[in-house]
Amino acid sequence: xxxxxxxxxxxxxxxxxxxxxxxxxxxxxxxxxxxxxxxxxxxxxxxxxxxxxxxxxxxxxxxxxxxxxxxxxxxxxxxxxxxxxxxxxxxxxxxxxxxxxxxxxxxxxxxxxxxxxxxxxxxxxxxxxxxxxxxxxxxxxxxxxxxxxxxxxxxxxxxxxxxxxxxxxxxxxxxxxxxxxxxxxxxxxxxxxxxxxxxxxxxxxxxxxxxxxxxxxxxxxxxxxxxxxxx
Amino acid sequence: xxxxxxxxxxxxxxxxxxxxxxxxxxxxxxxxxxxxxxxxxxxxxxxxxxxxxxxxxxxxxxxxxxxxxxxxxxxxxxxxxxxxxxxxxx
Numbered sequence: 664x665x666x667x668x669x670x671x672x673x674x675x676x677x678x679x680x681x682x683x684x685x686x687x688x689x690x691x692x693x694x695x696x697x698x699x700x701x702x703x704x705x706x707x708x709x710x711x712x713x714x715x716x717x718x719x720x721x722x723x724x725x726x727x728x729x730x731x732x733x734x735x736x737x738x739x740x741x742x743x744x745x746x747x748x749x750x751x752x753x754x755x756x757x758x759x760x761x762x763x764x765x766x767x768x769x770x771x772x773x774x775x776x777x778x779x780x781x782x783x784x785x786x787x788x789x790x791x792x793x794x795x796x797x798x799x800x801x802x803x804x805x806x807x808x809x810x811x812x813x814x815x816x817x818x819x820x821x822x823x824x825x826x827x828x829x830x831x832x833x834x835x836x837x838x839x840x841x842x843x844x845x846x847x848x849x850x851x852x853x854x855x856x857x858x859x860x861x862x863x864x865x866x867x868x869x870x871x872x873x874x875x876x877x878x879x880x881x882x883x884x885x886x887x888x889x890x891x892x893x894x
Numbered sequence: 895x896x897x898x899x900x901x902x903x904x905x906x907x908x909x910x911x912x913x914x915x916x917x918x919x920x921x922x923x924x925x926x927x928x929x930x931x932x933x934x935x936x937x938x939x940x941x942x943x944x945x946x947x948x949x950x951x952x953x954x955x956x957x958x959x960x961x962x963x964x965x966x967x968x969x970x971x972x973x974x975x976x977x978x979x980x981x982x983x984x
Binding site: 793794796797798800801802804823851852853854863864867868869870872 | 906909914916937939943944945947949954955960
């Protein structure tokens, strides 16, 4: 079902799944292009959770999806603020909220009113910034001075077809995920995790893809984790 | 865990090309030392190169500086594997 939520900057759409009572898993997609590459995978996980009796929500955040906010007018603070409002709506109904985040989405739930955070392949803002610079350089090898663009100006910067505000890039330089999340990573990732799973990094694919087997494995882990958090 | 041998690095490079470019396991299994990459694989455009390098960093625990990236290291499967092995194995 397509629902909506209000935040300080306006109204955004929110997809909802599963029952109207009990805990709600609120999902945060990665920033920028990776959001498009992982959207159907995250929707699959939320549908699988719904089939396990756990509600889910996927809010469009300002500058993402169907949002009317232009991509270069969003900031990390606005994205976090909107995510908080999306969670708050369920929190006020007395329903416990859990954050589900992929990759840089893990930077968005830091201040959210949630009972727990579950992060798949989370990254530091600094790492995302490095990847964005590499992508911008790959698209235009003549472009040499990205650091001065980010830290020296106000004009939006185009990175692989998206206009991004220098302020957002500056925020990313110091953004970190909340320290107390359950972390799950792909077996191929060398970083630490509570659980490692087999699968391929869908967020790297130029063409959006899905992995129902991996989604099932992750939905099972999230469902078990919520039961453990609640007990 | 860091790969401790050149065969492991070669397998990692193969898996990264498969996962990032969406190639089949059969196709990457056929890659040889002289199999041409950049300019020969339509899936490997300049944006995909960025994804391949970043994924190699994550899986091998290495850091690749942008000024180390040139046409030569992406010329063939062998050249990319040698570059990755030099980084990962020192």
